[in-house]
Amino acid sequence: MNLFYYSALAGLIGAAFTNGATYGFRFIGVKTSLPWEIAANVFLNPRFIYTPAGVVIGLAGTIALSTGIAIMIGYLLRWTGYNRAWLKGMICADAFGFITLGLAVNLFNIWPQLRNEPGTNLVALAVLSSLGMIQALLFQRWQRNLVWK
Template identity: 40%
Template structure:
């Protein structure tokens, strides 16, 4: 039997790599003026501290925490509904988490208010979370074979 917490934690590390990797790619390509780590760091820091070394570290930790929540939700959905279409269930869980975070908590808490001025940044974030959900759904079904029902 494989440990669920370890599988979810490794899934969250994979997800954080996906989130930050694609976010940086979208930033470098000019698709989005934000990185996921910078937006996540604004939860804890003032805007002028986000791009400092400590701000970058806090942003990476925060995106890993977001990824852990998404991996946990995906694991629960797979546990309740079975492992068929795990990649799609991962995408659905990640998108639900994104809509909750970006649509509710960011405006409610005043996180990155300028993010709302960039529609393409929202599309990039949704695409990023598709990649996250895909990776986590596939990883969790691979890792949790004995504990997720068919």
């Protein structure tokens, strides 16, 4: 199988983890926005975010972002090797998070309240770090099956 198949699989796993872990932080009392809320706000006006269509669009957005991170991690591991894959995955996912949450969200005014939510930023850092490690370890496990075309 090729990289994009495995990236899609890692993206689905990663999106489930990201949304679930962030919801877990919210459940224990951390004031944080959920990833699907921010992703839905990219495509929809705020009044449509919490509709069934908004939830589906937001979840699809998180799957796409998680798949994009997985593709980047896959190529990084191909170019640099699989030693310390967990660390490379963590760095790659955190860099992607800094670009999206730190730059794009503010530049395009996607989720304006993000600057007033330190919990969301801290949770995002923890979850993205874990996501990168998980996806890198999945690629390390799947490396024998990867076909680079």
